[in-house]
Every structure is written in C-alpha cells, then in structure tokens.
Amino acid sequence: MPPEFSMRSDSVDVDQLMTQIRARIRDKRGVDYTEEEIRQLANVKLEKFLDPTRVRSDLVQHYRQTRESGSTSALAPPPENYAFDDHLVYGSARGATGRLITSIRKLLNPLLKLFINPNPIIQVLHRQSAINAYSREQFDRTAALNYEVVHNLVVELTRLSIEVKNLKMRVESLSSRLDFSDRRARALESVVQYRPGMAPGAEVPQAPAPAPPAPRTVTSVPGGREGDSRAASGPIKGEAQRARRRRRRRGRGGANGQPETGGGPLPADAGDRQEPGSASAMQDAAAGDRGSSLPFERDTPVSTEPSPKPSGDQTDQ
Amino acid sequence: MKLAVVVQRYGPDINGGAELHARYVAEHLSRQAEVEVLTTCARDYITWRNDLPAGEEQLNGVRVRRFAVRRERHPERFGRRSHHVFHHTHSIADELAWLDSEGPTSPALIEHIRRNEADYDFFIFFSFRYYHAYHGIRATASRALLVPTAERDGAIGLSIFGPVFRGVRALMYNSFEERAMIQAASGNTGVPHVVVGVGSEVPADPNPGRFRQKFGVTSPFVVYVGRIDENKGCKELFTFFERYTRAVRGDLCLVLMGHSLLPIPDHPRIRHLGFVPDEDKFDGIAAADALIMPSYFESLSMVALEAWALGKPVLANGRCDVLQGQCLRSDAGLFYENYEEFLDTLALLQANRRLAAAMGRNGREYFQRHYAWPVIVRKYMDMLNRLRADDAAGAPSAAIEPLPGWFARRRSTLRPADDVVEGLPAGPVRRTERRR
Numbered sequence: 194m195p196p197e198f199s200m201r202s203d204s205v206d207v208d209q210l211m212t213q214i215r216a217r218i219r220d221k222r223g224v225d226y227t228e229e230e231i232r233q234l235a236n237v238k239l240e241k242f243l244d245p246t247r248v249r250s251d252l253v254q255h256y257r258q259t260r261e262s263g264s265t266s267a268l269a270p271p272p273e274n275y276a277f278d279d280h281l282v283y284g285s286a287r288g289a290t291g292r293l294i295t296s297i298r299k300l301l302n303p304l305l306k307l308f309i310n311p312n313p314i315i316q317v318l319h320r321q322s323a324i325n326a327y328s329r330e331q332f333d334r335t336a337a338l339n340y341e342v343v344h345n346l347v348v349e350l351t352r353l354s355i356e357v358k359n360l361k362m363r364v365e366s367l368s369s370r371l372d373f374s375d376r377r378a379r380a381l382e383s384v385v386q387y388r389p390g391m392a393p394g395a396e397v398p399q400a401p402a403p404a405p406p407a408p409r410t411v412t413s414v415p416g417g418r419e420g421d422s423r424a425a426s427g428p429i430k431g432e433a434q435r436a437r438r439r440r441r442r443r444g445r446g447g448a449n450g451q452p453e454t455g456g457g458p459l460p461a462d463a464g465d466r467q468e469p470g471s472a473s474a475m476q477d478a479a480a481g482d483r484g485s486s487l488p489f490e491r492d493t494p495v496s497t498e499p500s501p502k503p504s505g506d507q508t509d510q
Numbered sequence: 511m512k513l514a515v516v517v518q519r520y521g522p523d524i525n526g527g528a529e530l531h532a533r534y535v536a537e538h539l540s541r542q543a544e545v546e547v548l549t550t551c552a553r554d555y556i557t558w559r560n561d562l563p564a565g566e567e568q569l570n571g572v573r574v575r576r577f578a579v580r581r582e583r584h585p586e587r588f589g590r591r592s593h594h595v596f597h598h599t600h601s602i603a604d605e606l607a608w609l610d611s612e613g614p615t616s617p618a619l620i621e622h623i624r625r626n627e628a629d630y631d632f633f634i635f636f637s638f639r640y641y642h643a644y645h646g647i648r649a650t651a652s653r654a655l656l657v658p659t660a661e662r663d664g665a666i667g668l669s670i671f672g673p674v675f676r677g678v679r680a681l682m683y684n685s686f687e688e689r690a691m692i693q694a695a696s697g698n699t700g701v702p703h704v705v706v707g708v709g710s711e712v713p714a715d716p717n718p719g720r721f722r723q724k725f726g727v728t729s730p731f732v733v734y735v736g737r738i739d740e741n742k743g744c745k746e747l748f749t750f751f752e753r754y755t756r757a758v759r760g761d762l763c764l765v766l767m768g769h770s771l772l773p774i775p776d777h778p779r780i781r782h783l784g785f786v787p788d789e790d791k792f793d794g795i796a797a798a799d800a801l802i803m804p805s806y807f808e809s810l811s812m813v814a815l816e817a818w819a820l821g822k823p824v825l826a827n828g829r830c831d832v833l834q835g836q837c838l839r840s841d842a843g844l845f846y847e848n849y850e851e852f853l854d855t856l857a858l859l860q861a862n863r864r865l866a867a868a869m870g871r872n873g874r875e876y877f878q879r880h881y882a883w884p885v886i887v888r889k890y891m892d893m894l895n896r897l898r899a900d901d902a903a904g905a906p907s908a909a910i911e912p913l914p915g916w917f918a919r920r921r922s923t924l925r926p927a928d929d930v931v932e933g934l935p936a937g938p939v940r941r942t943e944r945r946r
Binding site for chain 1: 597837838840841842843844845850851854855858865868869872940
C-alpha cells in the first residue's frame with residue numbers, strides 16, 4: 194500500500210505530496226484523465242476512442258444544438274400557448290372602440306344565452322390552456338432529463354473506452370512479460386540440461402580454418418574424423434578430445450594469442466552450440482527483455498563474463 | 511461603537527454554518543463594542559416557520575431582537591423559481607421573485623433597519639443570498655458590511671446581487687477562493703475587504719480516552735462531523751470507505767457525528783453516534799487519526815478548522831476549492847477527487863504517523879495564525895475603525911445602484927445563473943497565506 198512517500202523531515206509540502214500520489218495512481222492505471230478532460234473528450238473527440246461507424250462522436254453537441262434551437266427536422270417548434278379567460282370571449286383589442294364593443298357584447302350576453310350557453314366552452318378552453326402549459330413544462334423537463342442522460346452516457350462511454358484502451362495496453366504489456374519469462378525459462382532450462390554435460394559428446398566440432406597458422410595445420414583433425422569420433426567408443430572419443438584440447442591450448446598460446454575460432458567461420462550449427470550459460474546465450478535470452486523494457490535485469494543475474502571451463506580440462510594439462 | 515449583526519436565524523441551538531458563525535462573531539465583538547443581533551423568529555431553515563417569539567431577549571450577553579417572518583417558504587414554488595432562474599434565461603423580476611420565495615421574508619426586520627439606521631454605527635449582514643441581507647443592505651448601504659458566506663452555486667450568478675457586492679461599505683470574506691469568485695462575479699475589487707473567516711471555541715484539553723470509553727471505540731478511526739447528507743458528500747464517502755475497507759486490511763473505522771438525513775450503511779467499520787455535545791465532539795476529533803471533510807461546497811469549514819486547532823490532519827474533498835486551498839496553504843491536509851486518491855491519501859495518513867503528526871502540527875499553527883479569536887476580532891475591529899475613520903474624514907459614503915425601471919426589470923435577457931457560475935474562475939488559491 195501507499196506509504197512509500199519519503200518523509201525526510203517534518204516539513205510537509207501537501208502540493209508535492211499530492212503530485213506524488215497522483216503520479217503513483219497514474220502509473221498504476223496508465224493514461225490518466227481528469228473529469229474535465231473526459232468531458233472534453235466526450236464532447237469533442239470521441240472518434241479517437243470510439244468506432245465512428247457505431248457511435249456518433251458529435252452526439253452531445255448535436256443534441257444540445259437541437260435542444261437550443263428548439264426544433265428538429267421531425268418536430269416543428271410548438272405554437273405559442275394562449276392565455277384564456279372569460280374576458281377574451283367578449284373583449285376587443287381596438288382601443289376605445291374595443292371597449293365600446295366589449296360593453297355591447299356584454300350587454301347582449303343575456304340574448305346570446307338564449308341560444309347557447311358559452312360558459313362550458315369558456316371553461317373547457319381555460320382548462321385546455323392550463324393543460325397545454327402543463328404539457329409544455331413536462332416536455333421541457335423530459336428534454337432536460339434526456340439531455341442529462343445522453344450526456345452522462347456519452348461521458349461514461351468515453352470513460353469506459355479509455356479504460357478498455359488502458360486495459361488492452363496492460364494486457365499487451367503482461368503478454369510481453371510472459372513471453373519474456375517463457376524465453377528466460379527455456380534458456381535457464383537449457384543451462385541446467387547442458388552444464389554437467391560439458392561431456393565429450395556435447396563438444397563442438399572444429400571447423401577447418403581457411404588459412405590456418407602453421408601449428409594449427411599440423412594438428413588439425415579432419416571434420417569427418419570428428420564425426421566419427423563422436424560416434425566412436427569411449428577411448429577413441431577420449432583420444433580425440435585430448436587432441437582437441439591440446440590443439441586449443443596451442444591455439445591460445447600461439448597465433449598471436451587469438452582464439453582458435455576467432456577468425457574462421459563457425460559451422461552451420463555453431464550458433465546452437467554456444468556454451469549454454471555463457472554471456473552470449475544469456476544476452477540472447479535477455480534480448481526480448483530490451484524490447485519490452487521491463488525491469489528484469491535486477492532479478493536475473495546476467496553475467497557478462499564467459500562461464501568457466503569444466504574442471505576436467507584443467508586436470509588434463 | 512454600536513453594531514448590529516443581521517442574520518437569518520439566531521440561537522444557541524441553531525448550528526447552521528452561517529448562523530453559528532454570526533453568533534460567534536456577535537459574542538466576541540460584544541467584548542469590544544455594543545452589539546445587537548437582528549434576526550427572525552425562525553428556527554427551521556426550510557420553512558422559516560415562526561417558532562420563536564418576536565421581541566427582545568438576552569443571549570450570552572448579547573441583546574437579540576427577533577422579527578416575525580410574514581410567510582413561510584413554499585418549497586415547491588421556491589424549487590420552481592430556482593429552476594427557472596438557474597437554468598433559463600430570465601429577468602430581474604424573476605430573480606426578485608426567487609428571492610422573495612426563498613425568504614425569510616420579514617419586512618418588519620427591514621423596516622426596523624430602515625427606521626433605526628442612525629442608532630447603529632454599522633450593520634454586519636450575514637449570508638448574501640437571503641431576503642434579509644439583500645433588502646437590509648439596500649436599506650442601509652452606507653453602514654453595511656457583508657459576510658457573504660458564498661458557495662459556488664447558482665445564487666452567486668444572479669444579477670441582483672452584483673449591486674449588493676459593489677454597494678456595501680466592506681466585505682468580510684471567509685476564504686481567498688470566495689473572494690476570487692465574488693470579485694469575478696460582481697467586479698467589486700474596489701470595495702474594502704479582508705479575508706477573515708471565523709474562529710472556534712476549542713477546548714484546551716480535550717480527552718480522547720473519555721471519548722473512547724464513553725462510546726466504546728477501541729480501534730483507530732477517522733471522524734466525520736456534521737450533517738450526514740448527500741449534499742455534504744456523505745454518500746460518496748460511504749461508498750469510498752466501504753471500498754477502502756475491502757482494499758486495505760486493518761481495523762480503521764469511520765465514526766460519524768451528527769444528524770443523519772441518509773441511511774447509514776450497515777457496516778462493522780462504520781459507527782454513527784448521532785448528534786453529540788461539543789465536549790464529545792472535541793474529544794472525538796482529538797481521538798481520531800484524521801478528520802474527513804467530504805463536502806463539495808463549503809465557504810469555510812469550521813469543523814476542519816477545529817480539527818486543525820486540535821492538531822489533527824484533514825482529508826478533504828478536493829472538488830471543493832475552498833477546502834483544497836486550505837489544505838494546500840496550511841500543509842495540514844490531503845484531498846481526494848476520486849476513489850483512487852481517497853484510497854491512497856487515507857492509507858497514507860493512517861500508515862505514516864510521522865506525516866500525520868507533522869500535518870497536525872502545521873494545522874495547529876495555521877489555526878493559531880489565522881483563525882484564533884484574537885486574530886479574527888482584530889481583523890473585524892481594524893475594518894470597522896478604518897470605515898469610521900473614513901466617515902470622519904468625510905469620505906463619500908457607499909451608494910447602492912438603484913433597481914432598473916419597471917419594464918427593464920421584466921425584460922428576459924439575463925443568462926441562466928448556472929451558466930454564469932460556470933464561467934467564473936475556479937480552483938484553489940495556493941500560496942497567499944502560506945506559512946513559509
């Protein structure tokens with residue numbers, strides 16, 4: 194858990210501490226976005242994270258525009274609601290004349306009531322007006338709610354997309370670690386398998402040098418014979434091996450101190466036959482590590498020195 | 511010097527932030543000047559019902575005059591008007607109607623201020639957003655000081671408050687973040703002001719052992735003190751803490767003190783003690799590892815200051831600019847904006863005792879330097895003396911801008927208040943009053 198923040202003295206810098214904490218969290222979960230950034234991404238650049246053929250990247254913007262303009266292609270703007278009361282039935286908007294007309298209408302109202310009763314009509318229209326106002330308010334509320342829901346959905350979708358992306362990266366990272374571990378395990382297994390084997394049968398046959406120095410030509414053994422010696426019985430094999438060792442010792446001492454195999458090409462299978470556990474083998478094994486830049490170096494004691502020769506060689510000297 | 515403290519509610523059992531703030535200020539200033547409190551008969555801030563009798567009484571050595579509220583708040587109407595002015599284009603008349611429906615509508619209080627203005631040297635109004643402050647300041651702008659107690663909500667974006675912020679004699683801000691927000695909203699940088707906040711009556715020797723024994727709390731714990739409400743961030747706190755208990759082994763508990771408006775999760779590591787007396791509260795804070803302040807909106811968290819006064823670190827909600835700013839300036843608290851940060855900061859405070867202790871020491875120092883009562887009273891008195899000196903020197907007195915005409919008031923041209931607030935600068939002020 195987190196208490197890794199060093200407190201070297203009693204002076205506390207909360208700003209710095211919070212920066213450390215946030216950096217830790219970022220490291221733990223990969224790419225980090227603030228709420229504001231997520232909203233910005235949700236509004237502007239969804240196509241970076243989402244499949245544009247499946248999700249509308251400008252969904253929120255589009256919805257907002259539709260809402261602000263108050264109209265869509267399918268839905269025409271609602272007509273203005275009317276305010277209705279009984280004065281409207283008899284009233285007139287013609288100023289002084291209008292007032293006169295209103296008075297006359299009211300005067301004649303009893304006469305009108307002989308033919309029809311306008312009161313239910315007035316009541317119905319009044320109620321309808323109230324219903325219209327109520328519906329409009331409900332519609333506005335629902336629209337606001339829809340907007341909120343859509344907005345939240347898009348934000349959440351963006352957040353999830355980012356998380357999925359992060360998780361994918363993490364899976365890739367883990368997978369490369371696993372590959373590396375496999376390779377390393379194989380390399381180590383081969384060390385275990387071959388180290389005691391420095392046995393005669395595991396020796397690498399020497400290739401004939403193209404322009405061998407004098408001492409080497411004298412003692413060189415034809416390749417065919419090497420192959421024979423590998424298949425031969427113990428004493429013969431032991432003889433061949435001793436000859437090779439003598440040759441090697443001479444090689445070390447002579448030819449300007451160059452190793453015997455230094456200048457000549459290796460046999461086709463030489464790469465496979467490098468001494469397991471040697472620096473080059475381990476470096477090969479670690480090559481995969483470099484690609485993934487994971488911190489395995491400390492865990493694996495990779496030696497840069499060649500591994501020592503089997504002690505049997507020394508006793509033969 | 512005769513002062514009037516004007517506040518929406520007042521009483522020993524009224525523990526709302528601004529009301530408690532007003533009571534503390536009135537009681538402490540009464541040692542330096544003659545102080546009278548002008549308030550309403552309301553006790554309940556939802557309805558403003560006249561629960562207390564109108565008239566005069568003495569409370570802790572301060573004379574209190576109460577005035578009846580003419581009508582109770584109609585929550586449905588208030589909600590509708592709030593929705594309209596916060597979310598839709600509207601007019602000044604709409605805002606005034608909103609203010610009227612918010613209350614506490616007490617014309618008698620305003621009339622008293624208007625008639626007896628000359629009897630007081632200055633009026634100190636608390637909470638800009640209420641009826642009494644708006645109309646009271648309009649009645650006596652030349653003698654009005656305002657303690658806005660503003661939060662980052664829609665009310666600060668209403669246009670009717672601009673002239674109020676520009677027209678008072680002085681402003682006593684609670685925090686640097688509040689000052690930045692109000693100055694951006696109203697352009698009142700020229701008005702004399704000071705960031706002062708409020709002190710607290712913290713006992714010198716709280717007894718953590720007494721608390722543990724009384725409530726049977728044996729394990730280490732973090733404490734939340736205040737109303738347990740979704741608006742205070744408590745729901746999020748419960749979620750985060752439950753996840754924390756699953757992620758971190760140990761026996762850290764969450765202890766809650768205060769009335770609950772939320773169901774408390776049935777969790778073995780969450781304890782709710784209900785409303786507790788001050789002694790238990792301070793003992794509890796002293797016994798805790800840290801105080802958690804999960805609120806999104808605070809103009810000043812008194813309980814955070816109390817925790818700092820007691821040498822305890824604070825873990826605050828970083829989405830509240832004021833709390834974050836105070837944590838940064840004091841170096842006495844951490845803050846979180848999501849679960850991961852909550853997890854790491856809380857685990858850090860719990861595991862690193864040395865860090866927690868250092869933060870506690872910083873908090874105590876921060877409190878002593880900025881929020882001890884002598885400091886607060888001195889800031890108030892300095893401001894009042896300065897204003898009186900200005901008056902004596904014949905400086906032009908403040909005049910509040912008049913309301914526009916009948917037609918202009920009804921023109922629907924004002925932006926939704928929430929949009930206005932969104933455009934205001936946000937974020938903590940980091941280094942203004944830093945220790946080093």
